[in-house]
Amino acid sequence: MDMEKNFHMKGGLGDTSYSMNSSLQKRVADKVKHITLESIQEMYSKTAPEIVSIADLGCSSGPNTLSNIKDLVCAVEIAAGNMARPVPEFRVALNDLPTNDFNTIFQALPDLYRELKIGAGRSLCVYIGAYPGTFYGRLFPTKSLHFVYSSNSLHWLSKVPPGIYDKNGETMNKGSLYISVRSPPQVVQAYLKQFQEDFSLFLKSRSEELMSGGRMVLVMLGRRGSSHADRETSLLWELLYQSLVDLANQGELEKEKVDRYEVHFYAPSKEELEDEIRKEGSFRVELMEAFEMGKDRANYGKVVTLTVRSIQESMLAHHFGETILDKLFEHYGRLIDEHLAKEDIKSISRVMVLTKL
Numbered sequence: 001m002d003m004e005k006n007f008h009m010k011g012g013l014g015d016t017s018y019s020m021n022s023s024l025q026k027r028v029a030d031k032v033k034h035i036t037l038e039s040i041q042e043m044y045s046k047t048a049p050e051i052v053s054i055a056d057l058g059c060s061s062g063p064n065t066l067s068n069i070k071d072l073v074c075a076v077e078i079a080a081g082n083m084a085r086p087v088p089e090f091r092v093a094l095n096d097l098p099t100n101d102f103n104t105i106f107q108a109l110p111d112l113y114r115e116l117k118i119g120a121g122r123s124l125c126v127y128i129g130a131y132p133g134t135f136y137g138r139l140f141p142t143k144s145l146h147f148v149y150s151s152n153s154l155h156w157l158s159k160v161p162p163g164i165y166d167k168n169g170e171t172m173n174k175g176s177l178y179i180s181v182r183s184p185p186q187v188v189q190a191y192l193k194q195f196q197e198d199f200s201l202f203l204k205s206r207s208e209e210l211m212s213g214g215r216m217v218l219v220m221l222g223r224r225g226s227s228h229a230d231r232e233t234s235l236l237w238e239l240l241y242q243s244l245v246d247l248a249n250q251g252e253l254e255k256e257k258v259d260r261y262e263v264h265f266y267a268p269s270k271e272e273l274e275d276e277i278r279k280e281g282s283f284r285v286e287l288m289e290a291f292e293m294g295k296d297r298a299n300y301g302k303v304v305t306l307t308v309r310s311i312q313e314s315m316l317a318h319h320f321g322e323t324i325l326d327k328l329f330e331h332y333g334r335l336i337d338e339h340l341a342k343e344d345i346k347s348i349s350r351v352m353v354l355t356k357l
């Protein structure tokens with residue numbers, strides 16, 4: 001399947017949209033916000049450009065998109081003030097896949113521009129544009145960026161790893177839709193290989209686009225240890241697989257279709273990330289830290305269910321048809337709640353700060 005044509009978070013502002021269901025992703029970004037803002041301030045204080053060029057990769061569509069940009073711009077404004085320098089101008093590039101709902105972001109721009117002008121004599125010059133395309137490849141001109149930010153996006157691979165299919169085109173991962181304890185070693189290898197190819201291409205592309213001294217802050221899901229069938233990262237996928245199997249058993253969808261459904265996702269370990277960064281060779285790792293997120297509110301199960309729906313809906317609808325979505329996520333929600341009654345559902349994220357040498 002062509003991800004550039006089919007994969008997107010649910011657009012618009014409706015009940016099942018990403019916009020209305022991205023509070024968990026916001027919590028992740030907020031948890032490491034101090035690191036993100038210190039990084040852009042440090043970059044600015046060392047290089048002090050007159051025009052600061054920022055890119056948000058995998059920006060999606062919703063309140064998180066522009067609030068991230070606003071925080072970055074304001075952090076530089078403060079850093080400039082501390083150095084008694086005039087506030088620089090900003091060129092901001094919002095990137096996501098072409099089917100992302102950029103229009104909803106554009107409609108929120110006038111409010112953001114207004115907010116950035118509030119305050120005596122304050123008149124921040126921020127020019128925002130969209131750059132649709134995959135971040136696994138070049139998006140911007142050579143040495144044109146000072147700061148790259150990406151939150152909750154890099155755990156998406158460019159495609160379902162081709163190596164999970166045997167020579168007859170049959171999946172070797174029947175019985176799972178991501179790496180699970182049941183997956184054979186070839187499947188694990190195929191996912192790892194795809195991650196390595198994708199992440200190295202990401203680094204190479206950004207190393208050409210960033211100026212020397214430029215920074216990247218990357219926040220993404222990951223695994224704590226080396227084990228691939230890590231419970232924290234696989235549980236939500238396991239429960240989604242179980243929901244699909246249950247619906248197939250009720251005759252709501254075809255079992256073979258369930259066997260063929262796979263996610264283009266990968267949660268790397270610290271070592272796997274470090275290996276690719278070292279091999280690529282043009283970034284210094286300033287910081288790499290893992291952190292855990294878990295239940296934080298009474299209706300957590302519902303929030304998790306709606307979050308997964310807004311993320312997976314485009315792919316599920318493409319594969320199974322739209323008509324199953326309501327039933328599928330009703331059932332998924334029940335499985336999540338049953339699980340939460342027994343134990344918390346946790347996820348591991350990791351933040352990285354890299355400097356272009």
Ligand code: SAH
Pocket residue numbers: 007008009022025026029057058059060061064065095096097100133134135136150151152153154156157158
């Ligand atoms: N940064 C936002 C959105 C995260 S959702 C936040 O933290 O809330 C993940 C986003 O990554 C989605 O919008 C998805 O379309 C985008 N994405 C996934 N793969 C991508 C790729 N190869 N190129 C660009 N964007 C991608």
